[in-house]
Amino acid sequence: MLRGNYRILSRVARRHASSNTLSSKYELTCGLEIHTQLNTKNKLFSMSSNKSFESLAHPNINASYFDVALPGTQPVLNYEAVLFAAKLAVSLHGTVNINSQFDRKHYFYGDQPQGYQITQHYHPFSKGGYIMLSKEFDGIDQDLSKINITQLQIEQDTARSSYLHQSLIEGREEALIDFNRSNVPLIELVTEPDFHDVKQVKAFIKKYQNLVRQLHISTGDLETGSIRVDVNVSVNEHPRVELKNLPNTSSILNAIKYEYKRQVEVLEGGSLGGSKAVETRGWDGEKTTLLRSKESAVDYRYMADPELPPVTLSPDVLVNVKKSLTQSADDCIRELMAEPYNLTLKDAKILTIQNDFNDLYNNEEVRQYYLETFNIYMLLLKDDNKKKPKIIVSWILHELLGNLKKLEIPLKKLNENMLPPELFAELLVLIHKQIISNSSAKMLLFHILEEFKANDCVKVENLDFKALIKKYDLEVQTDVSKTELEQNCRDIITELNNPKMIDDIKSGKKKNSLKYLVGLGMRKYQGKIKVQELENMFKQILELE
């Protein structure tokens, strides 16, 4: 019910927000604060498991003495979080502080019984760095836009609180506290106020999500709270407003648009009254609402944590982390779009950026499979000038992955136990040489995958496509009699009984309908005829040449 209401409110807000465009008279300025949960094996200052989502059904199951702040317990830093932070900082071109330190940020709330959060206030993990956005890859309006990073700091997450609706009604305000999330490592990233339109914000968040996924340091999901974004918004001389509680990208964008309009109204109405008060506002799905004004701002009384030593890294950590990083997503896309691959931007992005979330494959595995198949295909056909490498990406992304999803076969298992890239490249070569037609190859591929799945994906030895084509009698006939072919094509046109379509093909109005006739022909020949032969015959009969 709550979700239903939220959706309605979101729709209303979208309509409201989309009616607003940014005015050149009023400049929007935004900065972001992004909290990212790291997917380290264990928590930040204890070795209890970092599985806050998996254990949602079992509250407080992964909570050590330290996580629940039992007196006398002390923190021990998990260095995996340091490694992850180093990967992110280096990827963002930041300057890593090889002497960072932890501080206590004091506040009292049920989700933080220590009375303070351990963070890095005075000596954060890294400073500086940037993410470059472009019109070409990120869809922003400007050719290039550099978003500078202020700093990255490592800190601990709080426990998860949920409020019982009934207790709120009865005025008891009981919060249920689950410490599975307490002490999960976070990285807080703060950007400079370099955003001047919502497209840049959207592109930055997407690019950042892709980055943390590519680095394997976070799941990068906004919806589950793995990434939480606060936005600082200011229009012209209006004091900065911090927007919090933004659960997904559309909330973030709609809240910024709403806040822009609200601040413009304040400025136009002259009701600012010289106030420089910094506010914190929330988003209720429809409008931003005041959470905290400057008068009630919290004094966190930061102090160096006396129980944690400084983190002193040797410069070789950064050198080796840099070496361990893979190519940046933009460089990877650029490479795939260039010779010899010549992929479209869409296909290159699919192979580079993790968009399709499932347990069967990820973009890196698919890209590796594509690259290996490509290399072998090109080698096998090195003397063939008519080779069509574009079919490789098409067959992998559409046929192969589609079948794997349908049959629930992991790509890794397929690669290891049945169809490594060298065998898949062989199948593509057989298609190219018209030994098997496209449609028969699709059927054959699905059939062998179905059998593989039925046998629990156990290893298949010596898969031989040529033998299978013979076994199932799928070989394209090369000795089709011309008379018989002509008769069959004429029969197809007669049986179709659609003079309008034929006239449209003849007049050139609907050239693509010829492909429909060819398809009917392929069906009649059960895929065992060359497409080109059928097409030529139809063209001859319809006097298209």
Place this chain on the structure above:
Amino acid sequence: MYRAASRALFKSTTLLRCSRFYSSSAASSTATRVGPKFQSIKEIKAYMDKPTWSLNEFFESSNITDASEIPSEATVTKLLKLSGLPAEGADIPAIQQRLGQQLLFLRRLHDAPLDENEDLNIRFSRIMPRNTDIVDYESLLKMIEVQNSSKFPDEEGGKWDPTGQAIIKKNGFFVATKQNTHTAE
């Protein structure tokens, strides 16, 4: 600074351990090492009789003489709120006095003379000052490997019931209310 404070503590409390605290070597400005064991009660007495300052004397000399040293009522109320402590029913004037005296004491501590090679660098303001080992890439990976494979029993999922001793709990959750947490507004 550290040595001075620890000496004062040493003198004003019972004998904690029969070893001497030495400040760091010249190469290390922050490490502390423990000196050789005392061999006899005579040596201990001689050590204790060395002229130094006493914590009590230091504290007593921190009596407030200037009214401006006393924090205001508003400051005390704010600090109580920040600390999650109830202001209602609290003896505010008494807290003002105590806090003022403690602050003066801290200021005097800050002014205490430092031994050679000691400083007030906030980076090392911890219970036991120390130099940490520099972590190189190899040792970082090794530490991660070791840490990931060693857990204390309370760190094993489901090995203890965190809500076992909680007065209010519900379906495995702790329950926080305004009454039991003094939650800040």
